[in-house]
Amino acid sequence: xxxxxxxxxxxxxxxxxxxxxxxxxxxxxxxxxxxxxxxxxxxxxxxxxxxxxxxxxxxxxxxxxxxxxxxxxxxxxxxxxxxxxxxxxxxxxx
Numbered sequence: 001x002x003x004x005x006x007x008x009x010x011x012x013x014x015x016x017x018x019x020x021x022x023x024x025x026x027x028x029x030x031x032x033x034x035x036x037x038x039x040x041x042x043x044x045x046x047x048x049x050x051x052x053x054x055x056x057x058x059x060x061x062x063x064x065x066x067x068x069x070x071x072x073x074x075x076x077x078x079x080x081x082x083x084x085x086x087x088x089x090x091x092x093x094x
Contacts, residue, residue, distance in 0.1 A: 002070050002082070006093040010045060010072040013091065014080045019049035028059060033066040040069055040083040044091045050077040 002010070020039045023032055039046045053059050060079040064071040069083035082091070 002072065002093065007070075007072045010082050010091070010093060011075075011080055014045055014047055014072065017045070017047050019047040019078060021046065022049045022051060023053075023059060023063070024051050028062045028066060033063070036063060036067040036069075036081065040067055040081060041085065044085050044089065045072075045080070045082050048079045048081060050079065053077060 020043070021032065021035045036046070036048060048063060050056055050059055056074060056077060056079075060071050060074050063069075063079055064081060067081065067083065069081040072080040072082050074080070082093070084091075084093075
C-alpha cells in the first residue's frame with residue numbers, strides 16, 4: 001500500500017507520460033488487463049485512458065485489482081497505475 005506522499009511523487013513522475021493502454025466501450029476485458037500487466041512489467045508506472053466511462057472510479061479499481069497494481073491517481077479520464085518490477089525496480093518510491 002502506497003502512502004499519500006508516495007502517490008503524489010508517482011503522479012508527478014507520470015505527468016509527462018502518454019497513456020499506453022486505452023479502455024474502450026467494452027470496459028475492462030481480459031485483453032485490456034493483459035496489456036496493462038505487460039505495460040506495467042515494462043515501465044512500472046503507466047497511464048491508462050478510459051473512453052466514455054460510466055463509473056471511472058470503479059473502472060480504475062478494476063484495473064488495479066486485475067493487474068495487481070497500485071492506483072496512484074485519477075485525472076479526468078486517465079488512471080495512473082504503479083507496480084514495482086519484481087526483479088529490477090527502476091522507480092524508487094521511498
